[in-house]
Amino acid sequence: MTGASGVGKGTLREQWLAGQDVFYSTSWTTREARPGEVQGRDYVFVTPAEFLDKARQGGFLEHAQFVGNHYGTPVEPIEAALARGQDVVLEIEVEGAMQVKERMGDGAILVFIMPPSLTELRRRLTGRATETPERIEKRLLRARDEIMQAHAFRYVIVNDDLNRAVQELLAVQQAERAAQRPEADWTQAERDAHALARTVHSGALNTEALRQVVDS
Numbered sequence: 001m002t003g004a005s006g007v008g009k010g011t012l013r014e015q016w017l018a019g020q021d022v023f024y025s026t027s028w029t030t031r032e033a034r035p036g037e038v039q040g041r042d043y044v045f046v047t048p049a050e051f052l053d054k055a056r057q058g059g060f061l062e063h064a065q066f067v068g069n070h071y072g073t074p075v076e077p078i079e080a081a082l083a084r085g086q087d088v089v090l091e092i093e094v095e096g097a098m099q100v101k102e103r104m105g106d107g108a109i110l111v112f113i114m115p116p117s118l119t120e121l122r123r124r125l126t127g128r129a130t131e132t133p134e135r136i137e138k139r140l141l142r143a144r145d146e147i148m149q150a151h152a153f154r155y156v157i158v159n160d161d162l163n164r165a166v167q168e169l170l171a172v173q174q175a176e177r178a179a180q181r182p183e184a185d186w187t188q189a190e191r192d193a194h195a196l197a198r199t200v201h202s203g204a205l206n207t208e209a210l211r212q213v214v215d216s
């Protein structure tokens with residue numbers, strides 16, 4: 001799951017995955033912990049030297065820089081979860097998502113979470129009150145680039161109405177699971193999920209539609 005900082009990925013993820021037996025990957029980062037963030041739960045907070053050391057050892061599935069800090073997905077817990085047969089969820093920025101796509105191929109289902117507008121994204125980032133005004137501007141600048149790459153993702157879900165976006169994430173998950181079996185064996189619920197997932201497939205996206213979001 002990818003999308004601009006502040007679009008609501010974390011908020012969506014909590015509701016989407018509540019009660020599910022899936023593995024959520026805890027990232028490593030060199031940024032400072034925010035008040036209330038817990039070491040090992042929200043992130044593994046490390047020094048730049050520790051991060052780069054792990055990267056040199058090939059310890060990340062993907063890693064990228066984001067507004068002055070390093071972020072990465074440790075590979076070992078992912079391999080262990082997949083070996084246990086669990087689905088794995090990553091919440092990462094675009095550059096890392098492209099690395100996962102390259103490495104995992106069709107096994108990775110890429111979902112881009114779109115803000116209703118850039119004005120609303122600014123409102124959410126400001127309202128969350130975790131960043132200085134300068135860092136908000138940097139994140140918004142990055143958001144413009146990220147949104148213009150949304151067509152590289154298999155699904156694009158607009159997070160305007162939170163409940164609807166959660167339903168769409170659940171439908172994508174159920175449809176992608178069903179797609180591993182012949183269509184003739186699908187249940188009615190899986191057919192319904194497939195139909196809903198089609199409505200958020202990125203196939204119909206064009207550059208003009210993306211530009212409208214970044215200009216809004």
Ligand SMILES: Nc1ncnc2c1ncn2[C@@H]1O[C@H](COP(=O)(O)OP(=O)(O)OP(=O)(O)O)[C@@H](O)[C@H]1O
Pocket residue numbers: 003004005006007008009010011012124125127128159160161162
């Ligand atoms: N559908 C929505 N409508 C209105 N506000 C929302 C919605 N979804 C999330 N928010 C609010 O937007 C803010 C940012 O959400 P959140 O922290 O989940 O974003 P994020 O994408 O995980 O950000 P980051 O990538 O920086 O961690 C929060 O204050 C959250 O309550």
Ligand SMILES: Nc1nc2c(ncn2[C@@H]2O[C@H](COP(=O)(O)O)[C@@H](O)[C@H]2O)c(=O)[nH]1
Pocket residue numbers: 003004005009027028031062063064066071072073091092093094095096097
């Ligand atoms: N490429 C990766 N991006 C990651 C990872 N973990 C988080 N992120 C993304 O970074 C930005 C900023 O996060 P914040 O917590 O400082 O607001 C946001 O888009 C995250 O999704 C990761 O392991 N790899």
